Amino acid sequence: MSKKAEKIVLKGRKVIGGVAEGEALVSKVPMMGWGNVDQKRGVTTERNHPLFRIPLKGKVFVFPEPRGSGGWIFYGFTKFYGTNPVAMVYRKGLALTVLAALVMDVPCVTDLDKNPIEFIETGDWVKVDGDRGVVEIYKNGKEKSKR
Amino acid sequence: MRLTQAEERMLNGEEGYIKKKAMTFLVRYGEAAGAERLIDLDGTADFHPGLYASWFPETAITLDEIKELAARGERFKVPTFGNKPGSPAFIVHGWEDCGVWPQNDPDCHAEYLARMKPYMQMGMIPALSCDYYLISSFLPTAGQHCAWGESSAIPWVNAILGARANYDGCFEAAYLGKIPAYDMHLDENRKPTRLVECQVELKTDMDYDLFGWAVGEKIGVEVPVITGIGKPTYSQLVKMNSTLNTGGQVRMYHVPGLTPEAPHPGEVAAMKFKEKYSIDRNDLKKVYEKINYASKRSVDFVYLGCPHYNIIEIQKVVSLLKGRKVRVPMWVMTNPWTFKMAEQMGYRDTLVQAGAALLSGTCPGMMEGCMPPADVIATDSAKQNYYITGFIDPRPLQAWYGSVEDCVEAAVTGKWEGQWS
Numbered sequence: 001m002s003k004k005a006e007k008i009v010l011k012g013r014k015v016i017g018g019v020a021e022g023e024a025l026v027s028k029v030p031m032m033g034w035g036n037v038d039q040k041r042g043v044t045t046e047r048n049h050p051l052f053r054i055p056l057k058g059k060v061f062v063f064p065e066p067r068g069s070g071g072w073i074f075y076g077f078t079k080f081y082g083t084n085p086v087a088m089v090y091r092k093g094l095a096l097t098v099l100a101a102l103v104m105d106v107p108c109v110t111d112l113d114k115n116p117i118e119f120i121e122t123g124d125w126v127k128v129d130g131d132r133g134v135v136e137i138y139k140n141g142k143e144k145s146k147r
Numbered sequence: 148m149r150l151t152q153a154e155e156r157m158l159n160g161e162e163g164y165i166k167k168k169a170m171t172f173l174v175r176y177g178e179a180a181g182a183e184r185l186i187d188l189d190g191t192a193d194f195h196p197g198l199y200a201s202w203f204p205e206t207a208i209t210l211d212e213i214k215e216l217a218a219r220g221e222r223f224k225v226p227t228f229g230n231k232p233g234s235p236a237f238i239v240h241g242w243e244d245c246g247v248w249p250q251n252d253p254d255c256h257a258e259y260l261a262r263m264k265p266y267m268q269m270g271m272i273p274a275l276s277c278d279y280y281l282i283s284s285f286l287p288t289a290g291q292h293c294a295w296g297e298s299s300a301i302p303w304v305n306a307i308l309g310a311r312a313n314y315d316g317c318f319e320a321a322y323l324g325k326i327p328a329y330d331m332h333l334d335e336n337r338k339p340t341r342l343v344e345c346q347v348e349l350k351t352d353m354d355y356d357l358f359g360w361a362v363g364e365k366i367g368v369e370v371p372v373i374t375g376i377g378k379p380t381y382s383q384l385v386k387m388n389s390t391l392n393t394g395g396q397v398r399m400y401h402v403p404g405l406t407p408e409a410p411h412p413g414e415v416a417a418m419k420f421k422e423k424y425s426i427d428r429n430d431l432k433k434v435y436e437k438i439n440y441a442s443k444r445s446v447d448f449v450y451l452g453c454p455h456y457n458i459i460e461i462q463k464v465v466s467l468l469k470g471r472k473v474r475v476p477m478w479v480m481t482n483p484w485t486f487k488m489a490e491q492m493g494y495r496d497t498l499v500q501a502g503a504a505l506l507s508g509t510c511p512g513m514m515e516g517c518m519p520p521a522d523v524i525a526t527d528s529a530k531q532n533y534y535i536t537g538f539i540d541p542r543p544l545q546a547w548y549g550s551v552e553d554c555v556e557a558a559v560t561g562k563w564e565g566q567w568s
Contacts, residue, residue: 015179030367030395035512035534045540046533047440053541065368067396069534070296070314073202080204092368094330094396095314098180099202111181 008119008137012089012112014130015098020087020107021127024120024137025059027051033096034071042083060126061085064117065092072096076103087128089116089135109133148177148327149184157323165212169319172206176315177327186328190287190310191226192294192321193279195233196266200318204234208318210262216322217268224324228274228283229266230296230316231513232259239275239508240486244499246476246519271321275508276482278385278454280304289407292332294320298530299389299454305331305399307384309407314398331398337408339401341366342415342423345375347431352383352460353550356529357431357438359387363395364434365424372401372415382460386528389454393530394434435567438529440536441545447521449473449558450535451551452480453510453528458488460551461505465494467555468501474561476519477503477554480510503558511535523547525557525565 027050036046042057056078066072076099078084088101088108101108107130116135120126125138156162157170173185194200201207232239237259238250249255263273274283277297287293289309295301296316304312311332320326330336343362349355355376362371379387391397401409410418451464456479464479479498481489486507489495495505511518512531516538518524525547526532532546547557549565557563 013181015181032393032537034537035515036537038537038540045537047536047540048437065396067363067367068393069298077204094368094398095180096396098176099315102175102179103203103205108179 006139008139010112010114010116010119010135010137012109012133012135014133015093015101015108015110016105017130018107019127019129019131020060021125022058022060022086024062024122024124024126025051025054025056025085026117026120026122027063028117030065030067031063031075032068033066033074034069036068037071037074039074039077040081040083042078042081055083056085057083059085060087060089060128062089062116062120062126065090066094066096070096073100073103076100079104087126089120089126089128091115091117109135148174148182150174154185154325165208165216166323168206168208169323172201172203172319173323173325173327177329180327180329182327182329184328185325186292186332188225188292188294188320188324188326190291190293191228191285192223193228193230193296193300193316194318194321195231195296196229196263196271197232197234198262199234200266202315202317208322210265213269213318214265217265221269223270223321225321226285227271227321228279229263229271230275230279231277231509232263232275233513236509236513238506239483241495241504241506244504245478245506246504247517250514250517274482274484276455278482281381281385281457282482282484292326294326298392299385301398302388302391302400305337306401306406337370337399339370339372339410339418340421341369341371342418342420343371343373344423344425345373346425346427349376349379351550352386353527354431355379355383356386356390357434358426359390360394360434360529361426361430363391363393363397366395366397368396370399370401371397372403372410372418374403374415376402382457385454385457389528389530393533432567434529435548438532438548440532441523441547441563443523443545444563446523446525446547446557446561446563447475448519448524449475449477449554450480450511450518450524450526450531451478451554453512453526453531455480455482455507456485457481458485461485461489461494463551464555465497467552468503469497471501471559473502473558475558477558478518479503479505481505481507483507512538525549525554525563527551527554
């Protein structure tokens, strides 16, 4: 992976349609649900986690996979408090992520041709096109992509 | 998704508003999951009964609608079991002894219980437990399609029983008898993808609790063949399953000689795995150290029973506690039917005389942190330990973890003395 590349495109599968963009917030390790999500604050409350108490609001939330209980749905409930991310991208999901994504109802892509965790870093500008299953990554900072 | 004509009719509202709502959920869910069709359940279903038993509060089948269905004589399509009550959770038995409001308020309890009625009228069996599969007196057989929930239950249904379920049990699935056909329902996703060799002799319940976590953390969402775990007891298997699904998201695994879909040992030797892992005593110790999240030796509350204790586990606590008194509140949580058995055997009285409480049907996590006031808790469950601090956040909570013996000693002395040995 080259950090100098201006734009990287990953192709995957739509979970939830729509288009959104924003700054990436990346977890290199799995995200845990149930008690370790506070939907009101829109944060993970998992002790030891790199994203402990870091708000997901407005971010493109990128992570490898879920772990733990079906209470993962609480990530979806962030929508009811306006603390939700604007889009989600994950390497591999299952019932937990699908159900949460449906509640959150923001553009969401998975099953990509490359592991998103190896290509997206926190702070990258990322555009998620849920309908086409396309994720565009802009390495050169926080300029908005051309619409 | 391809729907049958009957499914189309439900989706279009020709079978009434409630079926339309339920089918709309299943279709939205199936499409987001990448499923090609719905599958007819021929096994069992469960859900968390409460004000609703759906995944989405906004489009949930409401309690009034469920009452309407019950009044019309409608029934669940497959045998359906109540998991721990949710929205909100409550203590089913022993609430009089719990010492926490509103759980110990009789009116409140009556209201909670009344909420279960329409579900029961539709045929839900009120097992009301995370490990209801231990007591349900009816289980799916190998290959049957189910809709289940709960950390320890998902590996139980897939790996131990050889039936098939994703983590998606809900009212809609039980009512229509259908669920999207993807992931664990399909042969290709159940095959082993990783090998985990256990290089340590697992002896105690705590060993299996830690082992499950260590495996889950290493393999995440993959499907492992696990070798070298000896002959776990039921208590140990339940614990291992709960932590496989806490340290990771292991919904299916294979143990040659133990689980029905596992390859024979000879076949395992010939299989090619993308990754192989071995787990040794040091891996268990690392998990133990991670789970022990406390520095203050004084303990304010001891929690036992995650997943809900079986009768043998209760028997052990009773023998450890007999003739002694606890200094700090101690809850021993079980499922409602085991509660009755323990009560009949005099165990509830023994525990109450010792100052502890035997309870059923929920846990502090399910009640979103409701428990006796505590700055430091102790528990023998890695799962409960790791979630409860998250529920309490931002208030700090310290959480000790150890064997049931360590926990009972802490309850009696008010001090944590457990250590890695």
